Amino acid sequence: MTPFKLTDELLAEIEQLIETQKGPELEYLLGDVHYADIAEIINELNEDEATYLIKLLDSDKTSDVLTELDEDVREAILNNLSSKEIAEELEELDTDDAADIVAELPEEIIQEVISEIEDREHAQDIVDLLRYDENSAGGLMAKELVKVNENWNVLTCVKEMRAQAENVTRVHSIYVVDDEDVLKGRLSLKDLLTTSTTAQIRDVYIPKVDSVNVNEDPEEVAKIMSKYDLEAIPVVDEMGRLVGRITIDDIVDVIKEEADKDYQLAAGISQVVEADDSIWELTRARLPWLFLGLLGGVGAAAIMGGFEEMISKHAILFFFTPLIAAMAGNVGVQSSAIIVQGLANDDLKGSVSNRLFKEMLLALLNGLILAAILLLFTWFWKGDFYTALAISASLVAVIIVAGIIGTFTPLFLNQRGIDPAIATGPFITTSNDIFGILIYFWIAKIILGI
Amino acid sequence: MTPFKLTDELLAEIEQLIETQKGPELEYLLGDVHYADIAEIINELNEDEATYLIKLLDSDKTSDVLTELDEDVREAILNNLSSKEIAEELEELDTDDAADIVAELPEEIIQEVISEIEDREHAQDIVDLLRYDENSAGGLMAKELVKVNENWNVLTCVKEMRAQAENVTRVHSIYVVDDEDVLKGRLSLKDLLTTSTTAQIRDVYIPKVDSVNVNEDPEEVAKIMSKYDLEAIPVVDEMGRLVGRITIDDIVDVIKEEADKDYQLAAGISQVVEADDSIWELTRARLPWLFLGLLGGVGAAAIMGGFEEMISKHAILFFFTPLIAAMAGNVGVQSSAIIVQGLANDDLKGSVSNRLFKEMLLALLNGLILAAILLLFTWFWKGDFYTALAISASLVAVIIVAGIIGTFTPLFLNQRGIDPAIATGPFITTSNDIFGILIYFWIAKIILGI
Numbered sequence: 001m002t003p004f005k006l007t008d009e010l011l012a013e014i015e016q017l018i019e020t021q022k023g024p025e026l027e028y029l030l031g032d033v034h035y036a037d038i039a040e041i042i043n044e045l046n047e048d049e050a051t052y053l054i055k056l057l058d059s060d061k062t063s064d065v066l067t068e069l070d071e072d073v074r075e076a077i078l079n080n081l082s083s084k085e086i087a088e089e090l091e092e093l094d095t096d097d098a099a100d101i102v103a104e105l106p107e108e109i110i111q112e113v114i115s116e117i118e119d120r121e122h123a124q125d126i127v128d129l130l131r132y133d134e135n136s137a138g139g140l141m142a143k144e145l146v147k148v149n150e151n152w153n154v155l156t157c158v159k160e161m162r163a164q165a166e167n168v169t170r171v172h173s174i175y176v177v178d179d180e181d182v183l184k185g186r187l188s189l190k191d192l193l194t195t196s197t198t199a200q201i202r203d204v205y206i207p208k209v210d211s212v213n214v215n216e217d218p219e220e221v222a223k224i225m226s227k228y229d230l231e232a233i234p235v236v237d238e239m240g241r242l243v244g245r246i247t248i249d250d251i252v253d254v255i256k257e258e259a260d261k262d263y264q265l266a267a268g269i270s271q272v273v274e275a276d277d278s279i280w281e282l283t284r285a286r287l288p289w290l291f292l293g294l295l296g297g298v299g300a301a302a303i304m305g306g307f308e309e310m311i312s313k314h315a316i317l318f319f320f321t322p323l324i325a326a327m328a329g330n331v332g333v334q335s336s337a338i339i340v341q342g343l344a345n346d347d348l349k350g351s352v353s354n355r356l357f358k359e360m361l362l363a364l365l366n367g368l369i370l371a372a373i374l375l376l377f378t379w380f381w382k383g384d385f386y387t388a389l390a391i392s393a394s395l396v397a398v399i400i401v402a403g404i405i406g407t408f409t410p411l412f413l414n415q416r417g418i419d420p421a422i423a424t425g426p427f428i429t430t431s432n433d434i435f436g437i438l439i440y441f442w443i444a445k446i447i448l449g450i
Numbered sequence: 451m452t453p454f455k456l457t458d459e460l461l462a463e464i465e466q467l468i469e470t471q472k473g474p475e476l477e478y479l480l481g482d483v484h485y486a487d488i489a490e491i492i493n494e495l496n497e498d499e500a501t502y503l504i505k506l507l508d509s510d511k512t513s514d515v516l517t518e519l520d521e522d523v524r525e526a527i528l529n530n531l532s533s534k535e536i537a538e539e540l541e542e543l544d545t546d547d548a549a550d551i552v553a554e555l556p557e558e559i560i561q562e563v564i565s566e567i568e569d570r571e572h573a574q575d576i577v578d579l580l581r582y583d584e585n586s587a588g589g590l591m592a593k594e595l596v597k598v599n600e601n602w603n604v605l606t607c608v609k610e611m612r613a614q615a616e617n618v619t620r621v622h623s624i625y626v627v628d629d630e631d632v633l634k635g636r637l638s639l640k641d642l643l644t645t646s647t648t649a650q651i652r653d654v655y656i657p658k659v660d661s662v663n664v665n666e667d668p669e670e671v672a673k674i675m676s677k678y679d680l681e682a683i684p685v686v687d688e689m690g691r692l693v694g695r696i697t698i699d700d701i702v703d704v705i706k707e708e709a710d711k712d713y714q715l716a717a718g719i720s721q722v723v724e725a726d727d728s729i730w731e732l733t734r735a736r737l738p739w740l741f742l743g744l745l746g747g748v749g750a751a752a753i754m755g756g757f758e759e760m761i762s763k764h765a766i767l768f769f770f771t772p773l774i775a776a777m778a779g780n781v782g783v784q785s786s787a788i789i790v791q792g793l794a795n796d797d798l799k800g801s802v803s804n805r806l807f808k809e810m811l812l813a814l815l816n817g818l819i820l821a822a823i824l825l826l827f828t829w830f831w832k833g834d835f836y837t838a839l840a841i842s843a844s845l846v847a848v849i850i851v852a853g854i855i856g857t858f859t860p861l862f863l864n865q866r867g868i869d870p871a872i873a874t875g876p877f878i879t880t881s882n883d884i885f886g887i888l889i890y891f892w893i894a895k896i897i898l899g900i
Contacts, residue, residue: 266717322883336717
């Protein structure tokens with residue numbers, strides 16, 4: 001398949017059709033377009049056009065479109081819909097997606113919207129889900145699942161299942177519970193079909209089933225599901241009762257968001273933003289880290305001011321300060337990135353002191369190679385071996401310290417329960433700039449005997 | 451569930467049991483442990499211990515363990531197994547996992563291993579898969595799928611399906627093909643069960659089915675599957691013939707690897723490495739970027755050497771070079787990271803000139819705020835308003851240029867078909883260091899009238 005590509009021509013055509021209120025033509029044009037693609041189109045329209053299109057199309061399609069829209073676009077559209085219209089959209093959605101939308105509605109209309117949902121069981125499930133912290137397994141799960149009681153026989157089970165499966169897009173597994181709704185195990189569809197209809201479920205189910213607690217961190221759920229290659233996992237409450245189910249498509253989103261967040265933190269962007277966000281939003285995300293960099297630079301300048309007496313005889317030392325700062329920053333970011341990733345992927349083994357020792361060796365090796373090149377260059381440039389030696393020797397020391405800081409900081413933050421990803425990027429760069437320049441001048445001063 | 455945690459005690463116990471050849475105790479101890487967790491254990495054992503354990507346990511478990519091991523550990527173990535033993539492991543695996551392992555074997559034993567596989571159809575599927583580029587949909591797909599001919603009736607279909615489903619862990623969809631094996635559509639299990647057994651498949655199947663070409667880039671497949679929330683997608687060849695199927699668990703791995711790679715590139719690490727890799731591997735991945743940083747630093751030093759005559763009257767200008775370099779680097783990394791992510795997520799809209807204009811405005815805003823702070827600080831520190839002004843004004847110019855370079859470079863690389871992620875990290879930092887310092891001294895020189 002060729003993925004859908006939103007062209008300027010198509011967008012212009014759609015806008016034209018909306019302006020001239022050509023409803024049937026629009027329905028025909030968008031009939032075969034996937035809801036994720038329609039969401040892409042609507043993200044580009046203005047509020048009135050977007051609302052017109054949502055009201056025009058069937059709610060079994062537009063409900064899915066709503067879940068895929070940019071948050072601000074969705075908010076604007078929902079503002080233009082009546083409580084009844086919103087309720088109709090929610091009716092078509094799985095409970096987890098519906099609850100996410102309800103959570104974004106203004107407080108004062110939530111009750112009215114909920115009361116307009118005709119399927120009362122669906123409404124109750126949505127309200128149940130509103131209780132859970134967004135950042136937990138409970139906030140991620142849906143109520144749609146297929147469950148059977150261990151005390152039923154296979155025949156009852158098949159009948160009940162058929163009714164339940166109506167509301168569940170993908171069955172994956174049939175969960176077995178006891179009279180208290182406590183999760184006991186699972187059943188495969190295959191087993192169910194090959195067993196006598198009078199057999200008791202308690203005699204045929206598989207008692208081993210992975211599950212997560214409602215309070216579990218979504219990242220942890222993602223790790224479990226991807227490590228064990230699960231396509232769905234049941235969620236249980238504090239009493240072990242089956243309360244919901246998380247499917248792999250939600251986990252794919254968690255993994256992508258997490259990766260985006262870590263990447264942006266490493267690049268010095270403090271909250272998840274997109275290229276198309278407003279200049280104010282982008283400034284708010286970027287300025288804090290730049291300000292940190294400014295502080296680091298001012299600190300470095302103050303340190304250099306303290307060594308001002310060296311400037312007349314050894315101006316060249318000052319020419320290499322950007323190099324020292326850059327190397328300290330780069331080494332620090334490299335070391336911390338490897339640790340942050342190791343922590344995220346749970347594949348960091350051995351003790352902290354072993355790790356620091358290894359990083360020291362690595363920094364020493366890299367430092368010596370780079371210092372040798374720098375020594376030759378500076379010696380030939382200025383013809384002064386001792387100055388060249390001072391600069392190169394300091395570089396080795398700076399690289400070692402930078403590597404240690406880069407390794408230690410994320411490990412320390414992690415132990416304190418702070419996301420180690422904030423240690424990469426500007427944080428490490430800035431502290432390493434200051435330490436680097438201090439060490440550099442200090443060692444140079446000793447070697448040059450000033 | 452509490453995720454499995456490999457403790458030092460457990461590892462010591464296992465090593466002890468292996469040393470004393472307590473086979474039955476080991477089988478009992480590891481009986482309920484998931485294969486992904488056994489792989490974690492084996493990664494920590496030495497070669498002999500690992501081989502002992504693999505030979506001890508059943509091949510229906512060890513085959514899955516093999517797919518989860520670190521590459522070097524797997525290589526060492528396979529070296530100790532006979533061709534027949536390897537063939538037995540491959541027999542248990544899905545074709546995609548089996549082909550991945552065969553591709554890692556030494557050339558000279560591949561033929562022998564393949565000849566030892568008893569299931570000849572399975573062997574042929576594995577050999578077929580070896581033909582595809584690792585970095586394509588073909589390299590990712592498995593041969594296991596359920597397909598039916600459009601000319602069959604429902605009864606034949608159900609019979610055939612049962613036989614095929616034996617080898618397929620998760621069915622997801624039933625694909626419909628014509629006599630030439632060309633993919634025509636799909637069937638839902640539900641439809642199949644509610645239709646008369648004499649109905650022709652061609653009258654009941656859904657003719658709309660998403661598919662990807664064997665040559666498609668895995669990243670593109672990941673985008674399609676996650677955008678459209680697909681759990682499996684069929685793969686077709688140049689003639690539209692159904693040749694395989696990709697499932698979401700493989701795509702989760704692609705997404706994670708891609709994110710890891712981008713993150714490491716942004717941190718200046720040129721190939722995917724882990725914290726536990728050897729010092730040589732880590733050096734090979736890190737040194738090239740550090741060398742680039744060294745070149746940038748030498749370039750900056752050379753530029754400063756060219757402005758040496760300013761040092762006697764305006765030494766303070768030289769104190770702020772690390773600050774200028776750091777700010778140029780940070781702004782460049784921020785801008786490029788946002789573009790790289792926008793490109794990766796396909797949510798970058800509008801023209802390049804609009805984007806550069808927006809980035810200029812953003813840089814101007816950030817630059818003015820930071821420059822105002824710096825101006826006050828420098829003015830109070832040295833009491834010289836003109837020098838303070840020169841430094842602050844240059845900072846604004848440097849930030850704007852850094853933002854433009856950071857925005858333009860990944861867009862340019864992407865247009866040239868080069869992975870824009872290499873533009874972040876040391877690449878942008880280094881070029882921005884040099885440009886930044888050049889602009890800084892140049893503007894300072896104009897303002898101070900030297």
